[in-house]
Amino acid sequence: MVSPKEIMQHYVIDPQDSYFVNGVPPIESVVVVAYDPLWPDIYSILASKIKNKLGSHVLKIDHVGSTAVPGLAAKPVIDIDLTVADATDEKTYVLALESLGYKLIVREPRFHGHRLFHYDNPRVNLHIFTQDTPETIRHVLFRDWLRQSKKDCQLYADVKLDAIKGCSLDIQQYHENKSKVVREIYQKIFKHLGYI
Secondary structure, three states: OOOHHHHHOOOOOOHHHOEEOOOOOOOOOOOOEOOOOOHHHHHHHHHHHHHHHHHHHOOEEEEEOHHHOOOOOEOOOEEEEEEEOOOOOHHHOHHHHHHOOOEEEEEEOOOOOEEEEEEOOOOEEEEEEEOOOHHHHHHHHHHHHHHHOHHHHHHHHHHHHHHOOOOOOOHHHHHHHHHHHHHHHHHHHHHHOOOO
16 A cells, blocks of 8 residues: 555656667757647547456556646647556566567666666557555556546646746756646645645
């Protein structure tokens, strides 16, 4: 069972925790576009293929990130969280995902076993985590909060459009520029849940 304390802990990426599998991937332009109502359908197709390929190894799969929030402007990248029994047990999923066209980009062993895969068309970030991971819970909490709070959804949309200014080729800077508001929204969520 994951505790509220674990869920509230913001993970700070340490470069020593991250390992690019085949060198640093090409730099991608960072753009924020209007919400596309096709995004949920695209996710459903992708999720179905993953579940069919991995079978019982899929413990949970979720559409997360801004493309999972109706009406929210977003980077045109579908974020998917895939929970498996043990993310370090790559033989249970890597070859299967590669056969679907996914490429393993990053290993972050100390970040709940996180593995990041890219899919090019449509553009997807597929995140693999070990079960009972606070990060996947956080992602769903954030998504669901934005789905029901029009005020915070608009706040987040505004900060993203502002955050992208001057960093169209720097994804880390983009995330840093919006981190204060992200944390403020999380604080509202945690307070609403009675965690604080």
